[in-house]
Amino acid sequence: MTPVSPALGVRGLTKRFDRPAVDALDLTVRAGEFYALLGPNGAGKTTTLRMVAGLLRPDAGAVSIFGIDALADPIAAKQIMAWVSDEPMIYDKLTPLEYLEFVAGLWGIDPQHSERSAQDLLVSLGLEPHLHERCEGFSKGMRQKVALAGALVHDPSLIILDEPLTGLDALSARHVKGLLQERVRAGSTVIMTTHILEVAERMADRIGVIAKGRLVAEGTLAELRQRNGRGDTSLEDVFIALVDTEAAAA
């Protein structure tokens, strides 16, 4: 039996700016998993994910997406991956439907399929009344939902989200979380950074904690609690204890 390739395999990933941002990081995310990447500000979460998405070139290391070497064959890797950043990047002069048409065109998706999928996505995110309005008057939450719909319209196998819930109201956040869980149930893999620990606690199958560019802890919530020595603590307590330990060690 051939072993199933992990959704994401990162080996010795390194990136330096003025100081090391990501320091020989190893990370494996299994297919079909909801993985939350946590860490204090400046820990290297976004840099790591930007390298995985092909937005930054690493100084060293290897990245594989479902067995595809993302550095050697970025186009094949990008075909099955989607990236959503905390700052929604959409076009003010396009409507949400037009934006999704453009994204589907970039990923080479059959227009009949993508049109139906785009409509469904936008409706499920509560954007139905705004399908044909230009995005220029949208709030940040609405723009974030359009960007998320854009990321999902081409049915990616790996969805990478950097703080996707920033700026969303409670109802919108629930829409987004529901949609992501639905995708994981359908077999997609989700990797998400977040500062809302409650979201990671409730949604993630596994959690990775990154500090100073290195993975300092990883596991299910129960495993992390166990590692912290107390079975009844919240993720917040575990997280703060881990980060404090790292800071003290430094």
Added chain:
Amino acid sequence: MSSAADLTWFARHEIRLAWREWLEMMTGGRRRHKRAVIGLVVFAAILHLPAYAVVGRFANLTLPLDKSALIVLSSTIFLAWALMLSQAVESVTRVFYARADLDLIMSSPVRLTNIFSVRIAAIALQVTGMALLFATPFIDVLVIGGGPRWLAAFGVVIAIGLSAAAVATALTVALFRLIGPRRTRLVAQVLAAIIGAGFVIALQIAAILSYGTLSRFAVLTSDTVASFAPDTSSLLWWPARATLGDGAPLLLLLAFSLVLLGIVVTIFSPRFADTIISISANPAMASRKAKVQTFQRGSRQQALRWKEFVLLRRDPWLLSQSLMQLLYLAPPALMLWRSFSDGSAGLMLITPVIVMAAGQLAGGLAWLTISGEDAADLVATAPLSPSQVIRAKIEVVLLSIALVVAPFVIALAFASMLQAVVTALGVITATISAAAIQLWFRVQAKRSQFRRRQTSSRVATFAEAFCSIGWAATSALALAMPIAAIITGAMTLMVLATTWKISPRRE
């Protein structure tokens, strides 16, 4: 805080902001201020050479002047005023629509009238300061060659700067009242561009219609204009007389512009707050609907091209900023039309104008498509190679230029096939050069930063201008003196090669 304290404190704040904005414009946002200042001083020193070439021979002008000299001098002053007015309209519009601190100011417990009085005054200072900066080399040359009486020209620059700011404020607020917040931004900015270029273009059109030449001096120095002009003792000539050192008109001009600015500040600063509130209450384009259509089949590059064309078409402000350069094509177009009937030799002049306009337009469009990508992450994470993305974007530039220039080239073909071919080749070369320079010096930016595209790289800006001029000259010489065209073409290629050599290295 008392009113006076309010004013002083806010004036300090505005001056600091203006200084930093100016510094950023000069340094392109880099923190090499000392080098930027040295560069500026060197540039100002070098600017004395062209200034000498342009105004050196007028240094010995003395009063009284004849009508013809008065007309040329007054027109030059009016042109400078129009340019300052254009810049001031743009600054006032920016205060209304783009300043990030408006919410803070509007919610603060300070008298808004005071705040906006200072802001209008700051605009006046900024416009005047910039004008003084550009006028200094010219006035220096005149002072060195003709004596200290030319120092009065600085006073004239200050007077026209203050009056331009006053008129711009009144004009923009009036426009706002007349057409509402939605259209004011676009109309004011188009107006600003037209005011700046309009005077020169109008003179050229008059010259073509009357004398069959592109030279505006043909009109200004003509007997017809002189016969219509008022007597030499008229008030109309006061700015010209003041420039030459006549004290009384100079003092009166300064007093008039200060009073005008005072009146505008008194009348319009209380209305600024109302205007800004109206703009905030009109999230203008929130509900603009687009035509509903089904998803189209096509390649990934087609999707990119479609997106670029839609974005260009739907942003009238950006489009107007780019197409404004086409205003300069109006005179040659007119000349082309006239030349059909009489086979004028002036037809030759059309080629360099078209080539240069195409180069400039291509530079703007290439910046918009290559650097001005609002969803850079999306495009970068799409399954396309960077070269495919760049190719699709450059195709958009080439197609747009072809669309604009084709009618001129086709019209030229009816007059002279050779000239049409040379013009087409010149346009293609200038377009490719401008797009290449934008590609080598690309810096990720928002499309809304288009107005400041020149500040990101001075080298790219100058290279783009030199190449446009170079290819324009080469095209003209190819028609008139082919051997010389080889020399200018080689020189332009060298500029292009040097630009490539010094462009930033990319991964």
